[in-house]
Amino acid sequence: MTQLTRRHLLGGAAAAAATVLTPFSITKSHAAAPPIGKQAPSFYRTKLGDFEVTVVNDGARVAPIPNGFVRNVSQDQVIATAEAAFMPKGQLVAPFNPVVVNTGSKLVLLDTGFGPGVGPTVGLLQGTMKAAGIDPKAIDIVVCSHMHGDHILGIKNADGSLAFPNAEIKVPALDWAFWMNDDNAAKAQDGFTKGQMGFNRKIFGDLKDKVTRYEWGKEVAPGITAIDAKGHTPGHSALVIQSGSSRVLFQGDVTNVPDLFLRNPDWQVMFDHNPDEAVATRKRIHDMAATEKLLVSGFHFPFPSLGYSEKSGNGYRLVPVAWNPTI
Amino acid sequence: MTQLTRRHLLGGAAAAAATVLTPFSITKSHAAAPPIGKQAPSFYRTKLGDFEVTVVNDGARVAPIPNGFVRNVSQDQVIATAEAAFMPKGQLVAPFNPVVVNTGSKLVLLDTGFGPGVGPTVGLLQGTMKAAGIDPKAIDIVVCSHMHGDHILGIKNADGSLAFPNAEIKVPALDWAFWMNDDNAAKAQDGFTKGQMGFNRKIFGDLKDKVTRYEWGKEVAPGITAIDAKGHTPGHSALVIQSGSSRVLFQGDVTNVPDLFLRNPDWQVMFDHNPDEAVATRKRIHDMAATEKLLVSGFHFPFPSLGYSEKSGNGYRLVPVAWNPTI
16 A cells, blocks of 8 residues: 555544545435445356256355466466456466256256365355255255366265265266276375375265266266266266257366366366367367357356357357346 | 157156156155246345445346347348347347445445336346345435436336435436427437337436436546446446446446447447447447456446456457356
8 A cells, every 4th residue: 555545544434434424424314334245146047948957156266377277388378368368467267166957857966066174265065055945955966077176075064974965976987997096096196186086085985885987978867968078087077968959068177267278278277187188178079069059068167157169269269148137 | 849758748747756656766755856947136246446346137138139229230130140149049138237336435326227017027126136135225326327218217116106215316417408308208209219208207207306417527426437428328428436446337338238239339229319429439438448458337238247348350349257256
């Protein structure tokens, strides 16, 4: 603060008191309204044929861009690209968007967010679901697109109990084979992979006989089919949700934050297991999405996380759906 | 429906009952979850320096594009442009986004939406404000950007009483001079202008001595300055909201739906009073917004109606802000 003004000197309650004392305010019968400081519950609901789809946000991180966030691009270029996309200077806005699908017969949760204790601006899923009128006990099936912490940690409450106690839990068979292999866990070199190995043991260590492992090309729930989206993890899956002729593609982490990786599909995020495969998958799936004008939901797209992929330059641009205030 | 499948035959309750009878479901203790059918409350809150800004959506219309909606462009081109922007074929999605600013000393409402009785998907402001924790009785000042129905009708309840009973009401002086002039009302030729004349008489007829008429270049509330944005109406105003070094431009109807009129700033919406002037204003204000990377709120931008104008082609592209789930 280089300049002190009357405004700076009269902060908070003092400013409010001063306002009451000004002649202009003598006729007012009510006090200055306090700031509310609370965001809207971040859910968004839309019909998809006979299905009801509700995006239930788990929060977002606004944080300095980690060094090496994009493996094959200079940090300066990453920072400049984020800033050109109107992110706060030097920072990345990374949201987390699970989705609930009510197929009429099954209530299905796609990915679970961070769960409790990771940070103040994430792990909000339970509160968002409550605001959206969705009872965690009513969830029939939890489908994880892949086995990274932000997609699986929400399976358990802080006390280790199941957050969705009546749900069958489904994970990609190839991810299970990779992440639950103890040799792989022992071999893990980098901090990120080691961390994910720990998260998987924490969540799934005592659930080994209770988790269903799913394969590509098959339904994981009525109207929801898993498709090959490997690269980000060995078994990373996208989920096609279809009712009648209406479809939405839950693309998981096929692209991370779209302002970086959809605009520049060759960029490789530091979390990719097989970066080249991840790039090929991204191009294959978003070429299809753009050509078919397919509605896409992305776990790291800005809430409400629904939009259309449009070819632009050497990559794609996300065109968000127009928010409909009624359903 | 050309094909009848088991899914088609077993709609609704019948399908749910059938599910209960399948072997897979015998272990289930809970019924299929019913669809909820209710959208999230459409408000969005952000800090602006010491101010708190809350977008409080009044609803949206999704309707066939009226003939002649754009005066100087063929209907085919308008329909094609809307469809390319992923609107439902032949239709336009037109949202309505008033804004509440808490300056710390004053609670200010910018534009009021349609009020009661106009249609089922609009006039939602009162419900949105309630969800956002804002008491209509606490509003100190209502500022109208201009005197069209969707910006003024919300001033009154269905019974004719004031919806914001403790608020000073402020309208542009030049709009007041135009719309409240009885000669102008008598001369009005087209249905749209006649309609607006009626709305203004309904709302302001018994408030003539109680409405404050504001001028450009002056504050309408602490930190909120009206600027010349004429063309759409004679007194159409934009409002610059500033706290410390943080600013947001409430652009009112400088551009209508951005996918049409921001991308194509020469297009003239049928509601413009002086179309050439409206085009010049749009270019002047969005050139400034793009150059200064100014955060802009547009009454007809998709909710949450906040974004950045970016030069693109012969016009501008709206880059929506990334929704922040916490504040």
